[in-house]
Amino acid sequence: MKAIAVFPKAKEVQLIDAELPALTSPTHVRLQMLDVGVCGTDREICAFQYGTPPSGSDHLIIGHESLARVVEVGPQVRTRRVGELVVPMVRRPCPHDHCTACRSGRQDFCFTGDFRERGIGGAHGFMTESVVEDERYLNPVPEALREVAILVEPLTIAEKALIQLWHLQERLPWQCPHRPGKDHGHCRRALVLGAGPVGLLGAMALRARDFETIVYAREAAPNEKSAVAEAIGASYVSSTDVPPAEIAARYGAIDVVYEAAGASKVAFDTMQALGANSIFVFTGVPGRKGPVEIDTDLVMRNLVLRNQMILGTVNAGRDAFEAAIRDVAEFGRRWPAALRALISGRHTPEEFRELLLGRPTGIKHVISFAEN
Template identity: 35%
Template sequence: MRAVTVRPEHSGSLEVRDVPDPVPSAHEMLVDGLAVGVCGTDKEIVAGRYGWAPPGSGRMVLGHESLGRVRRAPAGSGFAAGDLVAGVVRRPDPVPCGACARGEFDMCRNGRYTERGIKELDGYGARSWTVETDCAVRLDPALRSAGVLTEPTSVVAKAWEQIERVGSRAWFEPRRVLVTGAGPIGLLAALLGTQRELEVHVLDRVTGGPKPGLVADLGATYHTEDIDRVTSSVRPDVVVEATGAGSLVFGAVAGTAPYGIVCLTGVSPAGRRLSVDAGLVNRELVLENDAVVGSVNANLRHYRLAAEALAAADPQWLERMITRRVPLERAAEAFTAQPDDVKVVITLDDPR
């Protein structure tokens, strides 16, 4: 069986190669891979800056943004051959912390979780794979092309859940949301904002390509100005920060309306310095009852929310988010950025 593999912590080790065919256990499904998405984490792993191979193995099958079709499922599992599915990325610590023991493994406190295609488990970037029946979600058949967006959508489904939980500490009826960044996470955060019938604004520095049109077709407003100018005019109740850029992070924190919530989903690179008036930031957070919360990863509940959100979305809009599809045998091409890339996926069922 062919799969896209890598030696974690070794730059230039990406290779499409033969790996053993998967053998499902009694509680696993056998799935034919259809597509796998490529994100910043995958690029870090390919660059040798991140990732852990499975114990006893020098290589790891890459890919955590999955889409497949069930070939065989255990009797009574609730899944059947032909079902379209996506697999959950994270697995809880086998000696779980309190969060993992309650199914909230995305909030693991001790760091001994594992992750498909990232940390000590092979990923979904193969022509076939197995997945535990309680670590998968069934997708609407209409998502045969765009279901690969389930994992990134689960990330923003969790972010919105966190925003709403923080907001519920008191009266909370947000009207305006600002999303910083129009990459896949930002666009999907905007989608979920419009599904909540909020006034959605998206800030990105790109002026051409597909991003402005994707935002406009959600009924949202696209901005390219400085963040201070945008926040002063929009006065967002909620900001979903999806870039990790320090200037945008602090601009968002300083620019919300009173009782505002900033949810950080972008991971900032280390080593970049930024001068900040920490006293002013603290003063505004305290005096305006603002809140800042970080959010990463997702659990099974969030995958189910993601499946619902994608099923309710315009399938043509979702399809337009996927700007490039690369066959498995040419997988390396997916890791070289092109000017108009939004979401790049590797197709697993294409023999070329």
């Protein structure tokens, strides 16, 4: 079967003919992969910055954002059936008894770091035709979402952040007064840093909860990303027009920053836009490019005097996957054209080189391994 794999020792990325994986447990399920998303993580693995093959293998089949169809189930599979669409989770638990997170099925909060991630570290991923997975890591998806469910996995980052946000903000009376026809966030202002897929999906999740939402990115408007922001009722602001220091003066104090750009200097510079009782959520993973200058006295003063919080979040649990599946359906009802516009193109596996090694273009590119 076709698979796209990196060979870290040889520093090669290839379309290989891989062996069909076998069902080795009675709760295993065979998946026909349909769509696999290409993201910055895949591109970094293909630049050999990280990415670890399974033990004993010289290569790693990449790909972690996926949509698949169940084509075979083991004799003890109870929750999945043949024909269903599913989105697999990415992280697998560490083996340690003392890791209370992994032992509770919350490997997204693993304490030890000895987890595996399919397509990233220690386990083959989904950029291939056929995958075998335990039923417990699969999330069922309605057939109506066939064309857009590839966006579920990148949306789980925002969903996990939002689940934590509501918990954390219970530290104070943060709930907006009830307004008929308005959702929880209607009296709060959110700033999204970055207009890639994670940023725009985060902006959709915030808009779906009626946050006033500003998408803040480098590229000058108009462009395909600003068009999506405007279609969902968010403002798009280019950092070339409005520097971070002027955000609060222009738009008012920010209640939530959802960082999805992975650029630390601009992220810390936007902290001065945060208002009282606000929360800054980091999701980006910057490369280590050396120290940058920030006014730490100002950051620390504001954190204390304005009761602010900084949160980092990675990966996602089942609750975030379920929320993402519900939200992709909701986005499709509210903004069908904007949701479809996030998918810049569907490609054959043979086009992997341009997608993974070429200049990044568009929003979300997808490699399709099967039609149905």
